[in-house]
Amino acid sequence: MSDTVRDYQVIIVGAGFAGVAAAQRLAKERIRTLLIDRNNYQQFQPLLYQVATAQLAANDVAAPLRSLFRKHPSVRVLTAEVSSIDARDRSVTLPDGTVFRSDVLVISAGAEVNYFGTPGADEFSYPLYSVDDATALASSLVEQLDRADTAAATHGDCEPIDVVVVGGGPTGVETAGAIGETIERVLPHYFHDAVPRRCTVHLVDHGDTVLKPFSEKLQRYTRRSLERLGVVMLMGTGVSEVRADGVTLSDGSTLPAHVVVWAGGLKARSVVASAGLETGRGGRVDVDADLTAPGVPGVYVLGDAANIPDGSGGTLPQLGSVAMQSGKWAGRNIVADLTGGQRRPFGYVDKGFMAMIGRMSAVAEVGPKRIELTGPLAFASWLAVHAALLPQARARIGALASWPRDYLSRSRSQFVVGNRPR
Ligand SMILES: Cc1cc2nc3c(=O)[nH]c(=O)nc-3n(C[C@H](O)[C@H](O)[C@H](O)COP(=O)(O)OP(=O)(O)OC[C@H]3O[C@@H](n4cnc5c(N)ncnc54)[C@H](O)[C@@H]3O)c2cc1C
Incomplete structure (x- = not known):
């Protein structure tokens, strides 16, 4: 040593x-x-769910650190x-x-x-905090779809695919919405028609509503939008155990699950x-x-x-x-x-917060006065804010090229990539 x-x-x-x-x-x-x-890159966590659902490539959300600081020799990047x-x-x-x-x-x-000590969560669920997490989840989803597609092609039907998303905060809502929308709008263009029919997304949360920090109006809008995408909402119940084939809920009932996404805490x-x-x-x-x-x-x-x-x-x-x-x-x-100067207390400029649900569907509370936006306006704001926040022009170009293709043409060029599942 x-x-x-x-x-x-x-x-x-x-x-x-x-x-x-x-x-x-x-x-x-x-x-x-x-x-x-x-990592030798800066990862852009707000878009990880888009990597997990094949909307963006892993490269679009990872900016190489040495490129970010190439003109600044005083900053030494160490991986x-x-x-x-x-x-x-x-x-x-x-x-x-x-x-x-x-x-x-x-x-x-x-x-x-944070799994809060939930048995099996560490072993059998997918978190979403890194590019590796997102590609592992993407691979797991694609593997399930490929398996179902093969069965449908050979037998005319397939077993159900159940996805459980744990946690109704922004990460859980965006992930459930993106998977729901993929099933509704995109899978029919890529897989046997039995596959989307047999897919279900469940969103589970302890609380009685999604998106706690948002207003009641935006919570209602979110819930309706998710339901329109076929997401089954299970509010007021937690996940007490995760197993290889499903989850146990806090009331003792069980749900089958082929893929569990853990967005339940940090x-x-x-x-x-x-x-x-x-x-x-x-x-x-x-x-x-x-x-x-x-x-x-x-x-x-x-x-x-x-x-x-x-x-x-x-x-x-x-x-x-x-x-x-x-x-x-x-x-x-x-x-x-x-x-030898004076430190100053942090002055945060509150720009509000937002969450994407799906195409033309998002919620936002903008600025310190919390101006509420829903639908296409919130959707457009979300895209503009997230494109501007991307750390590098290359990543911005990647996202701006993928989003119109995805939201307008239902095409998902990333469907085949990703690491093998854990
Ligand atoms: C899925 C998801 C969606 C989100 N969506 C939004 C959103 O829409 N809007 C929004 O404002 N916020 C969003 N957030 C929150 C936002 O991404 C975080 O608040 C933000 O990334 C925190 O920045 P940070 O620099 O503190 O930490 P991070 O961005 O997590 O960076 C921490 C870095 O530390 C490195 N690191 C950790 N441990 C070690 C170690 N031991 N050795 C070396 N390196 C280490 C990690 O690799 C990482 O690069 C989201 C978060 C997630 C997970």
Whole structure:
């Protein structure tokens, strides 16, 4: 085991929305920064469900980090797993024992799936937090469809295919909607006509409604839109166990399932817990208003790894816009730290939130006044916002080429790709 120590002014753990935004701000001041991520690309989580349903290719949602920083030699991109963090020492350790130490440490390692201890969930369900998760889910869905298509071609019919999506938040709604729409609009053009007839999507949630943070009107719209796509809504019940052939619900009843998607909760990445910082809700670090870890000088925690105060006693939600803005803001505060300036409390600009349901169907609450949009207007806003957020022109072009083909012509060129299922 080597025990190398290399010194950087700033180390950033995690190159998602928050880490990349912070590094871009530091690059402007030529601050020597080490940006570490287990992947050599920045993944765009909001579009993972489109990779899972063959709307986009994996490449469309993954921006190579070295390309993002090719004009910024002060930012060194390192592809490595960080096995532990020592916040008080402002150092990180790699699996081979290499230690990197810095003047300022930024923890922006994001979130991972939370199964809440549900038996079998880890083994038999698909989370949706990474490009690998999305391609594994895509492969599993395509494998089920191929199997059914072969049976239908040889026997004229096939066994049912049941998909269960656990969790009625934005990820669950977007995934259930995209699978429902694929069954309704796309499969008839690619598979034997028995296949779409035998596919069912179930959306299961503990609560009595989908999309909790949205208004009742938008929740009703979402529910109606999903039902129109054939999604069976099972509200007010949880999944208590996942098995290879189905799920058990909290009332003891069972549902058959060939594919289970787990969109039932998230928590901070496990490496955050290793840092020796006090953690709060969801394993996230309760940061001060200036995004630093309380009582630990020179350590920032951002995005999904942090509970960021919202200024009125609560915390900001785990959103791409929060992560990106917190990254930019932390970058500015770090420049202040290193140049003798004053850190400032994070000022979040609330642009609202939105969720896609299907073609011409989405919901959005826009801006701090929460202007409500549904239908084609919300759909168009969703496409515009997500295209603009994509980190790279190449990814933007890929998405802008795929969306019209998908939404107008029902074509899915990605149907055959993906890794083999787990
Ligand atoms: C399916 C899905 C859909 C979403 N849809 C939306 C949406 O429509 N709108 C919206 O605003 N938000 C959406 N979100 C939320 C948004 O994507 C997150 O809030 C945002 O990505 C958080 O950014 P982050 O930088 O904190 O973390 P991430 O983007 O998760 O980045 C963390 C990075 O850390 C790296 N990392 C983690 N652990 C290690 C380690 N030990 N070693 C090295 N690297 C590590 C990871 O590889 C990753 O690149 C969605 C999230 C998901 C999962």
